[in-house]
Amino acid sequence: MNRTRLDDHLADLDADGYLLDASQEDANQLYLSGFTGPDPFLTLYADGEVHLLVSGLEYGRAQTEATADTVERHADYDYEYGGREERTDMYAAFLRDKGVESVSMPPRGPVGTADALRERGIDVAVDADDRLQAVRAVKTDEEIDAIRDAQKANEAAMRAAEELIAGADVAGEDVPADGDVERGVLLHEGEPLTSERVTEEIEVTLLRHGCALDETIVAGGAQAADPHDRGSGPLRANEAIIVDIFPRSKATKYNADMTRTFCVGEPSETLREWYDLTERALEAALDAVEPGATGEEVHAAACEVYEEAGEPTFRTDPETETGFIHSTGHGIGLDVHESPRLASGGEELEPGHVITVEPGLYDPAVGGVRIEDLVVVTEGGYENLTDYPIRFAAE
């Protein structure tokens, strides 16, 4: 955690403290507390110090693990298990013990806690800017190394996926198609190679490299045309197969993110053009990445490549359902999606921002193509954290 940056961003609060009530699932909480509590607990930033309040069951582990200045437990406020009212009484007592009569909470903080504190005379305001996001967006060297490590696992998993796809037989070509297996379906050890099978290979590889995972996308053909479709069923020759992997290090909890698009056999002329265009859009966007450039400008660089080729984007048609139908990228860290955004309205880039750059084209009649690299903004431009070839033909 960048403590100076934290102090800077929380200095001008219009309240006595900044309050989080969340479990480790919440990235703000994990960042500010440094504690992997599985159940919601309180973290208070006040007067330049970070204070934790946890249950007795978590107390020992929180003392060892948390980066906070103080760690207290419920029993310190004479709380035994009781209902919600007693619990909020304890929270209010904890705040007042720290000299806090007013707090700011992030927009996704729990309304139950906010309203109950208000009933107890504590002033609660919503921090509409969610300012911890801006603090988290700029990574320390240690955080960048954590992301770099997760990306190494990601590359191993992508390699495993590509090998499985490249090594597949094609029904009706390498081996005869039969009544059960359509011509063109990819086969692995005689069975149809499915999205699920490739996903399993990816996820097992990630586990072997110390990463957990939420979801993985292995989507071919028309499925690849929906950027959020995770993919299912048999993969086929001559279609574009999008593989998008975003693993999380189990040790550090930091994420990486990379996408490649593969094809076995002969892609259509349109898919070939799309692949070339997308590679050029990636290069154009990367060229635009430097401190002081905005996320909007990087997004524009990718859009221009597509627009000049006549492909629709959200800039030329906000209603379009085909073409380049998402933003160019996003910050990544403890959350897979965090600040800054590479999109219309995207903020200015700073050294230490870790971002994805991931242009793509989509149309259910054609398929989908996306190529995504992971980079860190540096004083001089950017460093690409991705070490994986860009090639359409799986090998």
Next chain:
Amino acid sequence: MNRTRLDDHLADLDADGYLLDASQEDANQLYLSGFTGPDPFLTLYADGEVHLLVSGLEYGRAQTEATADTVERHADYDYEYGGREERTDMYAAFLRDKGVESVSMPPRGPVGTADALRERGIDVAVDADDRLQAVRAVKTDEEIDAIRDAQKANEAAMRAAEELIAGADVAGEDVPADGDVERGVLLHEGEPLTSERVTEEIEVTLLRHGCALDETIVAGGAQAADPHDRGSGPLRANEAIIVDIFPRSKATKYNADMTRTFCVGEPSETLREWYDLTERALEAALDAVEPGATGEEVHAAACEVYEEAGEPTFRTDPETETGFIHSTGHGIGLDVHESPRLASGGEELEPGHVITVEPGLYDPAVGGVRIEDLVVVTEGGYENLTDYPIRFAAE
């Protein structure tokens, strides 16, 4: 989803509708919407109907997947990407379109949305009872089958873990200890067998059986005495090793949960007594499970076994840090921990409740023992969903 039960529990709302603003990470949202949206979206229950409001990117998938009565997208309310104010304007327009001027939100709903709706004249109250939890607690047959399937994967993973532990050599006994490896350390293929290695085996097995996972506990010796310690480093002979696995089906999103405690070599007399006591506490608690019994009564049945043997519990000493220092169990479903609780104040059991029963004893000087089964409450008592032997000596 049990629609009748939902209607019953939401009928007496003191508001026009019940509002969720969350992603699929929130179990209430996943339950009410039936949609696995990765970003927060709105679900409104009003006049006996469930309405979804999602982004354009999610619209196609939401229409196919969601169990809601209606699915709308942001563009239906003329919203293009804008700031937080425009977004809440859209939310208010969506609510008013459904004839809703007042909503109830669960306690962990986002305060940012609640306050912004209030600013727009929508009355927002907190549903302190979090009533969807009570709806979710009683499972349909389909939900029970989903949990049963996750438990099958769990049993395969436990088997893999037990085999790895049982098959280990003991340094200084089966093979010579040397300068690098302490006497008593378990060895697998010549390397120290660590908690991390066993966890990896468990997690890979779960993936092969279609389950994802959050955390797994493999904790030996003094680590096992902290019920929330996930365990790390080499495992040893003659110590109790707690293996607690709680996988989630990737297809259904329902969880299972099971704990076994294993030993290689000769456990101390105290550990042997603890194991026998814990097995008896489990039996006593299971005997108490039936419709109409309270979670408090089931917890009491386990506590009594321990208390009669002179072991401390939270009933005899609320401050104790050794003995039986957690509740006897919890409901399980889309969340690993949900209603009902088997603890002081625990509510009445109903047919369809799926619960864990998991007594244990802990002391850093001795180690930890926990045994956990997963059961469903039935008209006649309970059905045990767990099919795994209870034995201390790993085999």
